[in-house]
Amino acid sequence: MYKKRNLFVAHGTLGYFALLCILLLLNMTSLGGGSPTSIAVDPSFKEVIINSVFKIDLNVSDVTDLYLWVITIEWDPSIIEFQSYTEGTFLKVGRNTTIMDAGVSPGKVNRLVCTILGPVSGVNGSGSLVTFTFKAVSLGTTSISITFSDLLNSNGEHIAHDTHDGAVLVSPSPPLTVSISPLSATILVGQPITFTSIVSGGYPPYSYQWYLNGNPVSGATSETWTFTPSTSGIFYIYLKVTDSKGNTAKSDTARIIASTVPVGGYSTPVDTKAKPTILYITSLTILTALFVTIKQKTRRKHRQ
DSSP: OOOSSOTTTTTHHHHHHHHHHHHHHSOOOOOOSSOSOEEEEESSEEEEETTOEEEEEEEEEEEEEEEEEEEEEEOOTTTEEEEEEEEOSTTTTTSEEEEEOSOEETTEEEEEEEEEESSOOOEEEEEEEEEEEEEEOSSEEEEEEEEEEEEEETTSOBOOOEEEOEEEEEEOOOOOEEEEEOSEEEEETTOOEEEEEEEESSOSSOEEEEEETTEEOTTOOSSOEEEOOSSOEEEEEEEEEEOTTSOEEEOOOEEEEEESSOTTOOOOOOOGGGHHHHHHHHHHHHHHHHHHHHHHHHHHHHHO
16 A cells, blocks of 8 residues: 655655545554554543543654554543643654544544654654543543554554553542631731631632631632731631532631730849849938937937
8 A cells, every 4th residue: 555665755745635534534453463662541540530621641652763643542421521632742853743633522533643744754762642631520430542543654654563541530529628827826916927728629710718807808819818907906817718619618717816015015124233222222221210219219318
């Protein structure tokens, strides 16, 4: 069918697309049988959370002079939903390429073809052929099966290869939880304090609402919030998070003390050197009073 020379030297652009059309229409069979070259779903097993968007790669390994590849993949459309595909980097290094498919239907990308353009040699080694993007739509497990594949070198010859399928497990999301930090602090009136949050589980995206003393704070609807007390007192702060399914979670409550002066009040240093002076003055005063009293009594006696 193919001449054993570079098919694209003489035929130009028409040659490229003529070959693509031929490959799409022919019912070719994959060539395998213990070849060191392989095409594999990567990762071979992937666990994802329902409603999440994720990626699956098809990688080639240990190939020589790869010029063109054709792949059909299938999966259970009730478990995961196809979003898009993007050509990998393997054939694109230093070369012009094109990629096209024969149709995408629920559960199948049919005859996805990628080829180098122009009279150049193929690529050697290992790398990514294509990346598929899916969305997990229901719980369960599905295989990602390579139901057809073909590899051609720059002379139009088939490259023997093996294929390795993969699987995806769609699991329920863990419960929605939220925590905030700090949970306690003592600050001064007018001193700002910033709260941060960590959210896990549930179904992104999330919405946020901060509460102060049981009341929602207007405009405090992001994952962080800065509180600046304008009066002294004890303030209670928590965060409520809602996921895309309407599930809610509430954080523990933070307790913030705001004071007008530092806790414990101001302190005045005591000069211990002044104590002897005070004691001396006190003693002198007492002795003086005693001397005056005795003198007054002596004068009375003399007058008598």
